[in-house]
Amino acid sequence: MKNITLYNADRTDHLIWPSDFQEVSASSTALSVFTDFRQHEPAIIDADTKALDAEQIMRRSHQRLKLVLNGQGEFVGILSLEDLSDHELIKKVANGHNRNELTVTDMMQRRDRLKVLDYHDLEVMTVAEVLDLLKQYGDEHCLVVEREQHEIRGIISAREIARLLNIPLSISRPPKFAEVYLAAIRR
Template structure:
């Protein structure tokens, strides 16, 4: 292998910027904050992966959500890092699962239980409208589907939008009935 040297940076002053940087605002088209799987490889994990291994992999790679695929590489759901938390694992163990045998398929959010954006709607929306929908449903991430082709086309991420808008976005899960009930009886 040829020796390659590093050089001093003292003679370099200017930072190169992309030629066509797109400033994102709340009025920008929603498509500008959409991760399109035609251009970016989806982050996936096998449904049979051990849950404890999945949590470690996701933490090491700083990934908060992965699409769960079956043996045929078809999407069967999503797994968020929060789905692998100790409290979620304890719930499963309380229901008879063995902690070290839990799989991603045991912890994931099943595809049929997910709410998604339609790509056609996304083409007509702006960033602010997308954020309002994410807040309304309490979703940090939302898949985008293209029904005409029966495809999961991409994903929208509230944290990606926050980064592009350079703002803090707080999206809270809507309270569950049991939480509302407990809050009401303890007043």
């Protein structure tokens, strides 16, 4: 047996992360900021989870987005912390829902309303182009699909890109038609 010594952890020792060693710039390939589900398990949540529980789960796990699966394990939408904000909960309650009975299904962004990016387009894009695209659509996250195989391949996060580039993030969702209409009739 080899003579190996264990040392005490030093106060100056700190955790390192893979991103500490990534050299990402605006001109880097977009694949450098892509979370590939072939290499990383997607963060998922059950569609029937109570909305208030989902918020706690996401905050404890430091996840801002989860993919929503129904009882059959099929992808039905995405849920972000923004979807669970007090503002969104109050809107649901104002429409007659009981706050304590709201589920992930009530709060999520439904699959049929999501915009996705094709993996082959991602292969030829730069980080700056992806960030511009996300700003254009007002989305902090974008699913990436392989359309020929009908596979959800992964996800891109504007927040992660901003963190890697060490730039401020300012993405706002475009107003919905109903919001524009209400603002116009109030004038």
